[in-house]
Amino acid sequence: MTESRGASVRYENVQKSYDGETLVVKNLNLDIPPGEFLTMLGPSGSGKTTCLMMLAGFEPATHGEIFLNDKPINNVPPHKRGIGMVFQNYALFPHMSVAENLAFPLQVRGMGKAEQEEKVTRALEMVELGSFGSRRPAQLSGGQQQRVAVARALVFEPELVLMDEPLGALDKQLREQMQYEIKHIHENIGVSIVYVTHDQTEALTMSDRVAVFNDGIIQQLSEPDQLYENPQNSFVAQFIGENNKLSGTVVAVDGDTCDVKLDDGTMLKAEAVNIGAVGSRTTISLRPERVEFDTHESMDNLIPGEIREMIYLGDHIRVRMKVAGNDEFIVKVRNRGEKRDLRAGQTVEIGWAAGDCKALDPVA
Amino acid sequence: MNMHPQSDPQVLTTRDGTPLKVSLAKALRREKLRSLALIAPLLIFILVTFAAPIADMLLRSVENGIVENTLPKTVNALSGWDVTSSQLPGEPVYKALYEDLKVATAEKTHTRLGSRLNYEASGMSSLFRKTGRRIKRMDEAGPFAEQFIDIDKDWGDLATWRLLKRYSPKYTPGYFLNAADAQLTADGIAMKPENERIYLLLFARTLFLSLTITLCCLLLGYPIAFLLASLPLRSANLLMILVLLPFWTSLLVRTSAWKVLLQQEGVINDFLVWIGVIGDASRLVMINNKTGTIIAMTHILLPFMILPLFSVMKTISPSYVRAAKSLGATDWTAFWRVYFPQTVPGIGAGAILVFILAIGYYITPELVGGTDGIFISNRIAYHISSSLNWGLAAALGVILLGAVLLLFYVYDKIVGIDNVKLG
Ligand SMILES: Nc1ncnc2c1ncn2[C@@H]1O[C@H](COP(=O)(O)OP(=O)(O)O)[C@@H](O)[C@H]1O
Ligand SMILES: [Mg+2]
Numbered sequence: 132m133t134e135s136r137g138a139s140v141r142y143e144n145v146q147k148s149y150d151g152e153t154l155v156v157k158n159l160n161l162d163i164p165p166g167e168f169l170t171m172l173g174p175s176g177s178g179k180t181t182c183l184m185m186l187a188g189f190e191p192a193t194h195g196e197i198f199l200n201d202k203p204i205n206n207v208p209p210h211k212r213g214i215g216m217v218f219q220n221y222a223l224f225p226h227m228s229v230a231e232n233l234a235f236p237l238q239v240r241g242m243g244k245a246e247q248e249e250k251v252t253r254a255l256e257m258v259e260l261g262s263f264g265s266r267r268p269a270q271l272s273g274g275q276q277q278r279v280a281v282a283r284a285l286v287f288e289p290e291l292v293l294m295d296e297p298l299g300a301l302d303k304q305l306r307e308q309m310q311y312e313i314k315h316i317h318e319n320i321g322v323s324i325v326y327v328t329h330d331q332t333e334a335l336t337m338s339d340r341v342a343v344f345n346d347g348i349i350q351q352l353s354e355p356d357q358l359y360e361n362p363q364n365s366f367v368a369q370f371i372g373e374n375n376k377l378s379g380t381v382v383a384v385d386g387d388t389c390d391v392k393l394d395d396g397t398m399l400k401a402e403a404v405n406i407g408a409v410g411s412r413t414t415i416s417l418r419p420e421r422v423e424f425d426t427h428e429s430m431d432n433l434i435p436g437e438i439r440e441m442i443y444l445g446d447h448i449r450v451r452m453k454v455a456g457n458d459e460f461i462v463k464v465r466n467r468g469e470k471r472d473l474r475a476g477q478t479v480e481i482g483w484a485a486g487d488c489k490a491l492d493p494v495a
Numbered sequence: 496m497n498m499h500p501q502s503d504p505q506v507l508t509t510r511d512g513t514p515l516k517v518s519l520a521k522a523l524r525r526e527k528l529r530s531l532a533l534i535a536p537l538l539i540f541i542l543v544t545f546a547a548p549i550a551d552m553l554l555r556s557v558e559n560g561i562v563e564n565t566l567p568k569t570v571n572a573l574s575g576w577d578v579t580s581s582q583l584p585g586e587p588v589y590k591a592l593y594e595d596l597k598v599a600t601a602e603k604t605h606t607r608l609g610s611r612l613n614y615e616a617s618g619m620s621s622l623f624r625k626t627g628r629r630i631k632r633m634d635e636a637g638p639f640a641e642q643f644i645d646i647d648k649d650w651g652d653l654a655t656w657r658l659l660k661r662y663s664p665k666y667t668p669g670y671f672l673n674a675a676d677a678q679l680t681a682d683g684i685a686m687k688p689e690n691e692r693i694y695l696l697l698f699a700r701t702l703f704l705s706l707t708i709t710l711c712c713l714l715l716g717y718p719i720a721f722l723l724a725s726l727p728l729r730s731a732n733l734l735m736i737l738v739l740l741p742f743w744t745s746l747l748v749r750t751s752a753w754k755v756l757l758q759q760e761g762v763i764n765d766f767l768v769w770i771g772v773i774g775d776a777s778r779l780v781m782i783n784n785k786t787g788t789i790i791a792m793t794h795i796l797l798p799f800m801i802l803p804l805f806s807v808m809k810t811i812s813p814s815y816v817r818a819a820k821s822l823g824a825t826d827w828t829a830f831w832r833v834y835f836p837q838t839v840p841g842i843g844a845g846a847i848l849v850f851i852l853a854i855g856y857y858i859t860p861e862l863v864g865g866t867d868g869i870f871i872s873n874r875i876a877y878h879i880s881s882s883l884n885w886g887l888a889a890a891l892g893v894i895l896l897g898a899v900l901l902l903f904y905v906y907d908k909i910v911g912i913d914n915v916k917l918g
Contacts, residue, residue, distance in 0.1 A: 187817075187821055188820075189817055189820075208820075209817070209820040209821055210820045210821070210822075210823050210824055210825055210826075210829075212821075213823070214821060215821065215822075216817070216818065216821035216822075218814045218817070218818055219814075220812065220814060222812065222814040222815050222817070222818035224815060224818075224819075224833055225837065226836045226837060235819070235822055235824070235832070236822035236823050236824075239822065239823045239824045239825075239828055240823055283822065284821075284822075287822065287823065293821075
């Protein structure tokens with residue numbers, strides 16, 4: 132209810148190796164201000180869970196230091212860190228009722244019976260499970276178990292809550308509903324939340340900031356919209372949302388923009404985001420919905436493309452084209468109701484602005 | 496809705512009008528018969544080799560046809576005689592006895608009857624043997640009573656006739672009374688004299704030692720199972736082989752190894768004397784007593800505790816303990832409140848397994864138990880192979896079985912038998 136309930140977290144040059152041969156986390160530096168909802172997003176095996184476990188105290192950092200509220204915690208055992216945690220399989224104690232599960236953190240803190248009961252009731256009401264206190268976890272549905280797990284991680288009023296793919300086991304509809312509920316709980320209580328997921332929609336929906344992980348490195352740390360609008364490298368551009376790739380060579384750089392010669396000879400103007408000097412290879416990233424069929428002279432890039440396939444999807448139409456040698460080029464056309472004369476096999480002109488295509492680091 | 500207006504709307508029917516339940520049962524019958532045919536060989540095997548012998552044993556513990564079979568006329572004649580009377584039975588009974596014994600001697604069954612009755616009162620065996628030898632020389636004309644008493648004055652003793660009368664019914668509680676250190680006397684059931692009691696003590700010792708062994712196995716096995724379950728797979732497999740290693744050596748070899756270790760001139764005592772913990776004169780007695788039985792049997796039964804514990808622990812996700820710690824529990828609290836309760840089904844399974852095996856154990860107590868470390872099963876074995884008192888052995892076995900079932904029942908009431916998991 133107050134803004135000040137959250138804790139701050141800082142990773143400083145943290146490295147982690149399990150086997151002494153490979154670094155699973157390579158030099159992590161991350162600053163999380165109080166009350167932030169930060170998501171670690173990345174493919175499986177990219178080191179997200181490891182980062183979370185080091186913060187929770189279940190894995191020691193091989194190198195570097197982690198700070199909680201500006202105090203180093205490397206030598207603080209997990210139970211003294213006061214960090215709430217929601218596990219992927221919920222880890223609700225099967226031999227205790229829901230209420231006993233919630234009372235557990237209060238009991239171990241030596242809280243009085245009456246106070247315990249009051250807090251448990253309040254926590255159950257928060258997740259709308261008021262009448263389920265006497266049930267065993269196994270008697271609850273997946274979504275209800277999930278809520279109990281969230282309530283248990285919050286009931287002892289920690290300043291920081293960690294969640295490791297907490298919605299992974301739920302079906303799509305329930306997952307979306309829980310995303311909003313967790314987001315609202317976060318807004319209401321103001322705790323800091325570090326959330327791990329490999330689902331980009333989840334990350335974009337819930338987070339204040341997203342740290343995109345790959346290969347033990349944070350590829351980009353920014354607000355959700357920036358992640359989509361301004362990817363800093365090809366991995367992020369590809370990982371977040373749909374993306375057309377075009378490979379070429381930088382032929383000229385002019386401030387924020389650059390000219391790129393594609394491999395088939397086509398010249399494009401693109402925003403210079405992450406490129407080397409003139410002559411270096413680059414990959415152009417272009418969102419499918421930024422490509423227009425209604426071209427006009429003022430567009431920076433105008434090139435022909437051959438329609439290969441049209442897929443009707445209700446609110447929009449996906450058009451697969453062959454453009455500049457790439458026949459996986461996708462264009463999304465919004466369904467505005469007007470009759471448009473597009474057919475497979477046609478060659479049409481398409482266009483987009485230079486600012487909509489980013490010249491990034493080359494991918495193989 | 497109802498396609499068959501002629502049928503009761505409450506009863507669902509198939510299209511041809513037969514009730515649905517009947518059709519379903521018919522359809523399932525074939526399935527049932529087929530599965531029954533599949534398990535039939537096993538069922539027959541178990542019935543023939545397991546259930547039938549046990550039933551036979553149960554019967555033997557009360558069966559007592561031998562008196563009536565050997566002395567049918569005597570038993571019949573005795574039916575009119577009152578056990579409590581102070582008068583010897585009349586001449587007709589002695590006559591019947593003569594006729595019975597003549598047949599019995601010819602068939603040589605009188606000695607068997609003698610040994611049977613000898614279980615109840617010593618002297619009976621020799622009485623029947625002696626009488627059998629002399630019976631041919633007896634005068635067929637009588638009077639029989641005098642001739643019998645002349646052969647052996649025991650025939651003139653009320654106790655002999657009371658014994659015969661008491662054991663003439665087809666079924667007897669005698670074996671069970673005997674197994675409970677009691678006997679049937681003229682004035683009903685009474686405990687045997689103090690110095691003849693043995694079985695109750697043995698039962699109590701068997702139960703007590705089995706419980707102790709179970710507890711030792713649990714105390715030793717729990718940490719090992721925990722270690723096994725938390726180690727990475729490769730080292731866990733290696734350790735598992737070590738746990739199972741004892742299974743690969745003969746029971747006799749293992750037990751004899753304990754003899755080598757534990758005896759007074761053995762390795763352990765030698766070592767203790769050598770490092771000066773105990774004096775040469777006060778070597779520890781660790782074998783041929785209860786200690787020896789407990790040590791050797793704990794060792795032998797340990798795997799039966801570790802395996803169920805391990806298989807239960809392996810299924811407990813480490814995230815439970817982590818969750819507990821993240822919620823503020825110390826290592827001990829996390830273990831005791833979260834981990835341990837989830838291993839209770841494994842403890843139950845292991846404890847039952849070890850206890851049941853221990854309570855019927857025979858070879859190890861025989862070898863290392865001495866006199867005060869032997870079990871009731873050693874006594875049962877003695878009666879089966881040496882004294883040939885199968886009825887008593889059967890009664891002891893039935894009591895043992897009953898005790899185990901009773902303990903099962905108590906366990907079920909306290910812990911719940913469905914709260915047992917082997918894996
Ligand atoms: N306990 C462990 N022992 C050895 N290697 C591990 C362990 N946990 C994770 N790893 C390895 O570390 C890498 C990162 O794992 P993890 O942090 O779980 O990734 P993520 O959560 O992003 O999927 C993976 O290659 C994984 O195999
Ligand atoms: Mg993970």
